[in-house]
Amino acid sequence: MGIFGKLKILIFKHAIGTKPCTSTSRTIGKPCTIVAERPTGSGTDRDPFILSTLGHLVWLSRNGWCWNAAFRQIKDIDAGKTRSLEGEFSPIGSSSIPFVGTYDGSGHIISGLSISEPETDYQGFFGMTMNACICNLGLPDVNMKGLNNVGGVVGYMNGGYIRNCYATGSVLGCYYVGGICGKADFPDISDCYATVAVNGGYFCGGLVGKSHAGIITRSYSTGCIFSAAESEYSGGFIGHNVGNSTVIDRDIYNSDFFTDHTKS
Numbered sequence: 001m002g003i004f005g006k007l008k009i010l011i012f013k014h015a016i017g018t019k020p021c022t023s024t025s026r027t028i029g030k031p032c033t034i035v036a037e038r039p040t041g042s043g044t045d046r047d048p049f050i051l052s053t054l055g056h057l058v059w060l061s062r063n064g065w066c067w068n069a070a071f072r073q074i075k076d077i078d079a080g081k082t083r084s085l086e087g088e089f090s091p092i093g094s095s096s097i098p099f100v101g102t103y104d105g106s107g108h109i110i111s112g113l114s115i116s117e118p119e120t121d122y123q124g125f126f127g128m129t130m131n132a133c134i135c136n137l138g139l140p141d142v143n144m145k146g147l148n149n150v151g152g153v154v155g156y157m158n159g160g161y162i163r164n165c166y167a168t169g170s171v172l173g174c175y176y177v178g179g180i181c182g183k184a185d186f187p188d189i190s191d192c193y194a195t196v197a198v199n200g201g202y203f204c205g206g207l208v209g210k211s212h213a214g215i216i217t218r219s220y221s222t223g224c225i226f227s228a229a230e231s232e233y234s235g236g237f238i239g240h241n242v243g244n245s246t247v248i249d250r251d252i253y254n255s256d257f258f259t260d261h262t263k264s
Contacts (some may be wrong), residue, residue, distance in 0.1 A: 005113055005226070006063075006195060009115075013026060016233045017080070018031060018107055025140040031090060033081070033085055033088070033180045034054055034058050034069045034081055034082075034085060034088045034089070035055050035057050035058075036055055036059040036062055037053060037055035037058075037059055038056075038059050038150070039051050039052075039056045039059065039060075039071075040101070041072075041234040043066055043069030043101075044069070044070060045070050045102070047070060047217065048069070048070035048071055048072040048073055048102075048104070049066070049070070049071045049072070050072055050074055050086055051071055051072065051073040051074065051077070052060055052073070052074050052075040052077070052184070053075075053077065054077055054078065054079055054081065054082075056077075057077060057079065057089065057121060058088060058089055060092055060249050061089050061090045061091065061092050062090070064069045064094070064173045065213065066101075067092065067093055067097055067098070067099045067100060067101055068099075068100045068101050069101045069102075069122075070101055070102045070104075070105070071101065071102065071103045071104070071146040072103075072104045072106055073103075073104070073105045073106055073108045073110075073137070074106060074108070074109060074111075074232075076108045076109050076111070077108070077109070077110045077111070078111055078112060079110050079111060079112050079113040079114070079248055080111065080112035082112070082113055082114045082115070082164055083112060083114040083143060086116055086178075086183040086253070089113070089115065090115070090117075090127075091115060091123055091124055091125065091127030091128075091155060092125065092126045092127065092202045093120060093122075093126045093127045093128045093129050093132075094114075094122060094127050094128055095121070095122055095127075095128055098127075098128040098129055098130040098132075099126050099127075099128065099129045099130070099132050100129070100131055100132055101131050101132060101133075102132065102133040102134075103126075103132070103133070103134045103135070104133075104136055104137075104167070104255050105135065105136040105137025105138065107136050107138075108136075108137070108138070109137070109138035109139065110125070110137070110138070110139055111139075111140050111141055111214075112126065112140075112141045112142075112143075112238070113125060113139060113141075113142050113143070114142070114144075115143070115146070116143070116145045117145065117146050117147075117148060117256070118145045118172070119146055119147055120146055121146065121147050121148045121149050121155070122146070122148075122149045122155040122156055123144055123145070123146025123147075123149070123150045123151075123173070123182075124150060124151040124152060124153055124154050124181075124182065125139060125142075125152070125154070125157040125166050126153065126154040126155065126157075127151055127154075127155045127156070127157060128154075128156045128157075128158070129154055129156075129157045129158065130157075130159060130160065131158070131159040132157070132160040133159045133160055133163075134153065134154070134160070134161070134162045134163070134165060135161070135163040135164050135165065136163070136164045136165070137163070137164075137165045137213070138165070138166050138167075139152055139165070139166070139167040139168070139169075139180075140166075140167075140213055141168060141169045142167050142168070142169035142170070142171070142196070143169055143170055143254070144169075144170070144171045144172065144173075145171075145172045145173070146173045146182075147173060147174050147175075147226065148170070148174055148175040148176055148182070149173070149174060149175075149176045149182040149183050150169075150171055150173030150176070150177045150178075150182045150209075151167075151171060151177070151178045151179070151180055151181040151182040151208075151209070152160075152167030152169065152171050152179050152180055152194055152196050152199075153165055153167055153180050153181060154180070154181045154184075155181075155182045155183075156176070156181070156182055156184070157181050157183075157184045157185070157187055158184075158185045158186065159185070159186045159187075160187075160188070161188035161189065161190070162181065162187070162188075162189045162192055163178065163188075163189075163190050163191055163192070164190075164191045164192065164196065165180065165192045165236065166180075166193045166195075167179055167180055167194050167195075168194070168195040168196060169197070170196060170197040170198075170199070170201040171196050171197070171198050171199070171200075172200065173199075173200045174200060174201045174202070175200070175201060175202050175203055175209075176200075176202075176203045176209040176210050177198055177199070177200035177203070177204045177205075177209045177237075177239075178192075178194070178198065178204070178205045178206070178207060178208040178209035178210075179194025179195070179196035179198055179205070179206050179207050179208075179221050179223055180192055180194045180207050180208060180219075180221075181207070181208045181209070182209045182210075182212075183203070183209055183210045184208050184210070184211045184212070184214060185201075185211075185212045185213065185214070186212070186213050186214050187208070187211060187214035187215070187216070187246070188214060188215055189207075189208070189214070189216045189217075189219055190215075190216070190218055190219060191217070191218045191219065192207070192215040192219040192222060193207075193219060193220045193222070194206055194207050194221045194222075194223055195222045195223050196221070196223040197223050198223060198224070198225045198226065198227075199226045199227055200226070200227055200228075200234075201227065201228045202227070202228060202233060202239075203222070203233045203234065203240050204225050204226075204228070204234040204235075204239045205225065205234065205235055205236070205237060205238045205239035205240075206221025206222070206223050206225055206236045206237050207219060207220070207221040207238060208237075208238045208239070209236050209238075209239045209240070210233070210238075210239055210240045210242065211238050211240070211241055211242065211244070211245075212242040212243075212245055212246065213245040213246065213256075214245075214247070215246065215247045215248075215249070216238075216246060216248050216249070217245070217248075217249040218249075220237075221236060221237055227239075
């Protein structure tokens with residue numbers, strides 16, 4: 001087990017007396033301290049929404065009507081406030097309204113992003129995507145806690161691509177937990193890496209927790225993976241490559257892998 005000890009699956013509860021900050025809770029709940037700011041642009045490929053502040057990201061996370069649009073980030077964004085202000089930022093894309101647009105980070109980062117929803121599925125910077133395009137983005141020092149489908153960049157992706165992206169920090173969940181993506185069907189992932197401590201029960205991977213019928217190229221993971229002892233579908237790079245259906249080309253997967261041998 002080394003210095004990392006045994007896996008402890010922690011259940012984090014919402015703090016008593018707190019209320020997620022939504023457009024309707026400004027007067028009846030806790031005050032919103034991250035003000036949502038509508039970005040400039042119209043959301044088309046030629047005129048994407050331009051993101052440069054944490055307020056822009058909060059606006060994006062609260063407005064599902066625009067999750068089919070084009071976005072371009074033009075500055076590094078410090079999201080450290082989300083660690084102490086639970087509920088201020090929620091994942092972009094959900095099971096009812098997946099993100100189907102494009103997000104170009106333009107080589108910039110979003111640092112210190114934290115989401116703590118341990119009883120909720122689809123957690124990550126993007127919760128659920130469908131044929132979306134995400135590229136050129138760094139997410140250093142993430143802190144993601146969810147139930148199932150939890151990832152540093154995307155909780156669950158169905159088609160589309162992730163290119164030239166990375167994540168560092170920690171990700172915690174139960175099923176389908178990964179440094180970049182928790183669960184992926186028909187993914188195209190290239191030039192990505194994760195240095196993430198992945199903690200979960202089943203289907204845990206340094207880069208992707210579970211992958212089906214896709215392609216992953218020039219990508220690697222170097223974090224530590226902690227998984228339940230009885231979970232045969234966990235690993236340093238992909239936790240479970242369904243039927244070996246995901247083509248892996250020129251990857252490096254040297255993550256340390258640990259299991260909890262305390263379970264019967």
